[in-house]
Amino acid sequence: MLNTWTAFKSLCPKTKQINMKTNQLVIVRHGESEWNKLNLFCGWHDAELSEQGAKDAVNISAAALRESDLKFDIAYSSALTRAKQSLSIILKELNSCDMEVVSDWHLNExxxxxxxxxxxxxxxxxYGEEQVQLWRRKFDVLPPPIEKENAYYDCIRKNPNFKDIPTSEFxxxxxxxxxxxxxxxxxxxxIFKQVLAGKRVLIVAHGTVARALIKHIDKVSDENISTVNVPNSIPCVVEFNMETGEKVGKTTFLADENFLNQQIQKTASIGLSNK
Known part of the structure; x- marks a missing residue:
């Protein structure tokens, strides 16, 4: 379970096996979207970044990656605009606009x-705060299925970025x-095949996607994953042994511990504060 957040330097133990070849994967949750700002459930609605979200992509995401001297060969994002915008801003700030970029719906929120x-x-x-937190955080609790009467049903189903999704998988x-x-x-x-082949990979996606990857990589239990919160914009770094595929060291967020904990608490409580 991820209950300790450490600085980037702790990712690199003082003693490593001399011949171990490792590679790092970086995961970033997109910056604040317009719907985040309005405190709305967003999901597959294609909201854009807010002005603050765009600023955070520069001042938090790109700044942390630059300070840690992390460079990339390929980047992945979801098919949703807010993730693609965050990635575009980050790559511009890193002078990496010519990098190969892949956008895929499998990484959607x-x-x-x-x-x-x-x-x-x-x-x-x-419905009560307990029920909302079950919908938001529990591993296997489904929100009510979207109905055709929902104001955003048609724009989601007709989004051209989703045209290649098989009907049975939508x-x-x-x-x-x-x-x-x-x-x-x-x-x-x-993605992981690229990492093990030595490609330096950046993923810019969403909170639930980041939680899914952390659960998988860190083998977080179904019960404990409800306590894992991934803040917007702060890069998360995971290192792997390229020969065995095993994780090396701790999952690390590139941020000052106080700021990181503040943002984690904000993510955990988002939407449930009093009006």
């Missing part, structure tokens, strides 16, 4: 079903468990 478009505080007032609601069923095979069969 979870589909929040019929909660999509509703204010989180209003939903908590109606979700109407997702839990973290369901998200992992699309994220982890794509990670193992596509």
């Amino acid at each position: 979870r589909h929040y079903g019929n909660l999509t478009g509703y204010n989180k505080r209003d939903v908590a007032d109606k 979700p109407v609601t997702e839990s973290l468990k369901v998200v992992m069923q699309r994220v982890i095979p794509y990670f193992e069969n596509v």
Whole structure:
């Protein structure tokens, strides 16, 4: 379970096996979106970054990667605009606009079903904060499926970025468990192979996708994953033994510990504060 957040330097133990070849994977949750700012359940709705989200991509994400001297060969994002915008800003700041970029729907945020478009505080007032936290954080609890009457049903289904998704795989609601069923095979069969081949990989995606990857990589239990919160914009670094595929050292967030803990608490409580 991820209960200790450390500085980047702790990722590199003082003593390593001399001949161990390692490579690092970096995961970034996109910056604040317009719907984050409005406290709305977003999911597969294609919201754009807010002005603050764009600034954070520069001042938090790119700044931390630059300070840690991390460079990349290939970058992955979801098919959603807020992730692609964050990645574009980061690459511009790193002078890496010519890098190969892959956008794929398998890295999309979870589909929040019929909660999509509703204010989180209003939903908590109606159903109770405990129920909302179950929908948000529990491993296998599904929100109500999106209905055709939902104001955002058509724009989600008709998003041209989703045109290649097979009808049978187009979700109407997702839990973290369901998200992992699309994220982890794509990670193992596509992204992780690049990492083990020596490619320096950056992933810019979403909170639930980051939690899915952390659960998989760190072998977090179904119960404990509900306590793992991934803040916006702060890069997360994982190092692997390229020969065995095993993780080396700790999962590390590139931020001052006080700021990191502050942002984690903000993520954990988002949407449930009083109006």
